[in-house]
Each structure stands twice: as structure tokens, then as C-alpha cells.
Amino acid sequence: MKTRSINLAAVLALAIAAPLCAQGFKPSKPVEFVTHTGPGGGGDVLARAMSSAMEKEKLMPVRMQVVNKTGGGGQSAASYLVEKKGEPHTICVFTGLWFTNPIMRQEAHITLKDLTPLVRLVLEPALIVVKNDSPYKTMKDFIDAAKASPGQLKQSAGSLGSRDWLVRQLLMKQTGANWAYISFPGGGERIAALLGGHVNMMVIEPQEAGEHIRAGNMRVIAQISDKRLPPFPNIPTLKEAGFDANVPQVRGLVGPPGMPAEAVAYWEDVFAKFVKTPSWKKYLEDQLFVDGFMRSAELGKFIDEYSETTRGILREGGAKVVR
Numbered sequence: 001m002k003t004r005s006i007n008l009a010a011v012l013a014l015a016i017a018a019p020l021c022a023q024g025f026k027p028s029k030p031v032e033f034v035t036h037t038g039p040g041g042g043g044d045v046l047a048r049a050m051s052s053a054m055e056k057e058k059l060m061p062v063r064m065q066v067v068n069k070t071g072g073g074g075q076s077a078a079s080y081l082v083e084k085k086g087e088p089h090t091i092c093v094f095t096g097l098w099f100t101n102p103i104m105r106q107e108a109h110i111t112l113k114d115l116t117p118l119v120r121l122v123l124e125p126a127l128i129v130v131k132n133d134s135p136y137k138t139m140k141d142f143i144d145a146a147k148a149s150p151g152q153l154k155q156s157a158g159s160l161g162s163r164d165w166l167v168r169q170l171l172m173k174q175t176g177a178n179w180a181y182i183s184f185p186g187g188g189e190r191i192a193a194l195l196g197g198h199v200n201m202m203v204i205e206p207q208e209a210g211e212h213i214r215a216g217n218m219r220v221i222a223q224i225s226d227k228r229l230p231p232f233p234n235i236p237t238l239k240e241a242g243f244d245a246n247v248p249q250v251r252g253l254v255g256p257p258g259m260p261a262e263a264v265a266y267w268e269d270v271f272a273k274f275v276k277t278p279s280w281k282k283y284l285e286d287q288l289f290v291d292g293f294m295r296s297a298e299l300g301k302f303i304d305e306y307s308e309t310t311r312g313i314l315r316e317g318g319a320k321v322v323r
Helices: 002-023 042-056 072-083 097-104 139-148 163-175 187-195 206-214 261-274 278-287 296-316
Strands: 031-035 064-068 090-094 116-124 126-131 154-157 180-183 201-204 218-224 249-255 290-294
Touching: 031 042, 031 072, 042 064, 042 090, 042 187, 042 206, 042 249, 042 261, 042 278, 072 090, 072 097, 097 163, 097 296, 116 261, 116 296, 126 163, 126 187, 126 206, 139 163, 139 218, 154 163, 154 187, 163 201, 163 296, 187 201, 187 206, 201 206, 206 218, 206 278, 249 261, 249 290, 290 296
Parallel strands: 031 064, 031 090, 154 180, 154 201
Antiparallel strands: 090 249, 116 249, 116 290, 126 201, 126 218
16 A cells, blocks of 8 residues: 555656656747848848847747858858757757758758757748849840840859759759859848849849838849739749749758757747747738748658758759769
């Protein structure tokens, strides 16, 4: 009887302790919110918007500090995460570049599979824009001009392997046109080059281009999206314009390798609450993003599948695949 009482007490103790264990991790110091883009770049804009919204919604017990680790097509940021192995106070925005760069470059040895998947957040459309006084009114106008003067037109762009690079590769392969790809480290510099008349065209996320389009500084000539976005009902998608180059863009969050399971669960739950908040829903609407929320396990499977999709796009665009 005494033994049964002891066993029963042990079971009750475990039952009481289980919820406490499930609570697990909770941030106890400022969280580093890492992005591979410089100030003004898509990842930087997203990280700062999320940090501000998280604070407004009072979902975090500590401050979130955006940390820019630029260079290497995302490898600088990935390397920083590897150095933070097991650290639950560091999270990072990933984009499609984190898939393409390791596939294209032998030295880009850190892949998303080496990091801890946390959540997928959004799927992003993009716009192809020119300066407001550009002679190119449509995508066909630009392609025709590029074919007439090979290598003379310039595209303001990010890293090799990013979505704007993939779109260029596919368009050039399909049309026989050719134009220069001018890479800049930050979104602000890319925009300044276009508005200053130093380049002729760029692929840009709606949230980066919004104020410049509203101010009349940029003209949209095509949309990289499955369907026309509400603010641009008269601008065709690339497919509608006769070009097959609708490269998807995804953004989500990863952590350092070896992040404890209780920390992964914490970040999953926090962002599951976050994506339901009015602040985030308004942000998605304002930026023309598509909700693409996934938890860690589902994101892990998506990373495998999307890596294969990306590898196929790279091959179709004529890029060398190293892994």
C-alpha cells in the first residue's frame, strides 16, 4: 500500500511538472533579429516591421534588436548563426537567396538544412519597375531595347542567385535579350541607382517600392505574381505579357543550429499568435504579401521541396549547379 502511494505521488508530481516543462524557454535578454540585407533591403524592412509590431502587440518580454549581417549572398548571416549554435535568443529572416546561393556556389557551404527551421511567414509577389521618365512602358519595350543593344541596358539588383537574378536569367534565355546585372549590397542603393538614372530597370518587392510608386518616381511595367495585385489592375503579370518567369519568393525565420526544442516551441507559438494580430494582418495587406505561415516541422519539409524546385529553376535559367 505504501509502495502504491509513493508511485501515485510520483505520477502526480510528473503530471504537475509536465506543464512547467512544456513552458520551457522564455527570452531573458534582448533578442537578435538577424537579416542578411542592409538597411532598406527587403529582409531588413521586414525584420524592422515585425520587431515594431511585436512590441506594439506586447508579445515579447524583451526587446528585439535588428542586426544586419550583409555579404556573401546570405552566407555572412548564415555563418553568424552557426557561430551562435544552440543560442535561443537569436533568430534570422531567410529568403529565396538562402536556397539558391548554396546550390550555385561551392564556397557557400551553409544551407538552410544546417540551421533550425522556426516558421514560414509569407509568400511575396514582386514588381518590375523603371524610372518615371523611362521610354519603356511595357516589359516588351524593355526586352526589345535590350535585344537591339546587347549588354547596354542595366538592371539594378541584389546578389547573384537572388530572385531578381533568376528572373533576369529566365527572361534572357527565353527572349535572347541581354542586359547587365549591377549588384548593390542594400535596397536603398539599388533604388537610388534607378532613380538617379544610372540603371534602367529593377525587380523590387512592393513594400520597398510603394512610396516611390505613389510619389510618381517609379513606373511599374510588369508584375511577378500569379495574379494582378489590387493596386495595379492595369499592369499585366509576366505570364500575361508572354514571359514565363514567375519566380516565387518566400520569407520565414530560422535559428542557429542546435536550438533547444523548448526554444523552437516558444518561437513557433509566439509567431503563431503574431500572424493573427491586427498589426500583422494590416502589414500583409499594405505590403501585398500572401500569408504563408508554417510551423517548424512543416517548414522543414518545405525547405527540402523548395530546394529541389529552386535547383530546377536554376538549371532552366542556365546557371551552374554545384550541389
